[in-house]
Amino acid sequence: MTTSRSSAMESAMPEPITAPPPMTVPPFSVIPGAQVQHTLQGQERQIVDLVEATYRLHAAGDSVNPPSYFLRFPDRPTARIIALPASIGGQVRVDGLKWISSFPENVSAGIPRASAVLILNDHDTGYPFACLESSIISATRTAAMAASGADWLSRHRSRPTRVGFFGTGLIARYIHTFLAATGWSFDDIGVHDLSAESATGFRGYLQQTGADARITVHDSPEQLIRSSDLVVFATVAGRPHVTDPAWFDHNPLVLHVSLRDLAPEIVLDSANIVDDIDHCLKADTSPHLAEQLTGNRDFLTGTLHDVMTGRAELPTDRPVVFSPFGLGVLDLAVGKHVYDEVTRAGQLHVIDDFFHELRRYG
Secondary structure: OHHHHHHHHHHHOOOOOOOOOOOOOOOEEEEOHHHHHHHHOOOHHHHHHHHHHHHHHHHOOOEEOOOOEEEEEOOEEEEEEEEEEEEEOOOOOEEEEEEEEEOHHHHHHOOOOEEEEEEEEOOOOOOEEEEEEOHHHHHHHHHHHHHHHHHHHOOOOOOOOEEEEEOOOHHHHHHHHHHHHOOOOOOEEEEEOOOHHHHHHHHHHHHHOOOOOEEEEOOOHHHHHHOOOEEEEOOOOOOOOEOOHHHHOOOOEEEEOOOOOEOHHHHHOOEEEEOOHHHHOOOOOHHHHHHHHHOOOOOEEEEHHHHHOOOOOOOOOOOEEEEOOOOHHHHHHHHHHHHHHHHHOOOOEEEOOOOOOOOOOO
């Protein structure tokens, strides 16, 4: 009896609670642009897959992506600095912030328009553990989402063979690189920019890549659009400057990456795909202006994820416009990928004792 009672008592006792591992402050590292570029070079297909996987996580609710915050300046109306906070789950499991500036006047001084940093924060402690140069990361994720959109949105129609680049800066170059690296080839490449020097420079870049296509610099936007069945907008426009829907009568696929080029009337004449509805219909983007004009969002066909999952069908008798706002979770996913690759290569530059006050009472 004694043995039986003892055994019963032991079986009723709760399992001992295993203490969680002690939390530690992660080391802080800096990854400069040269490392970022070296890590991402030649990984275009992998980054497109990563961006698409991130869109799936976001659509499943495994992310936090608040509105972007715009810092504007009364004395510098063309300039802005944008904060993109975000958090992503899945295997990435990281929080962070992209802080990116756009100063178009830089171009005339011979320096890039955009500069950026990306901060990665530890999921468990909240401590930032890396600062990465992020203009390259931003351009990379932008080009990857454009290449993904071009692929998915052209599956229901004849694959475009004539591409036109409206705006010929860094983003246009990255988009061309990603299109070429993911299997696109073109018979004709059109180029248009308000700056003749920029257009000529972009044509020189295309020639250096060995692109097997006729390259034409167009004097007018209308010429470029009418001669292209894939149109890439990569400008710094702050308000619509393309206003005639008739230019799109041939129903091209439009990668509206710069978001503010098209008049609302063109948007309303098109099938419209975005990456995130609430994010894209803000900050006076062309879709936002269309919403303000109509008072509704009925002109939206869906999101890119809707197309990827077959929930959105695209017409062939209208232009298809992809207006991706560019989510902070994409920057986090690409930035964490770079961090992991640099760590695996044993090339992480750690700033010793970056965090100093670690004792609560000194």
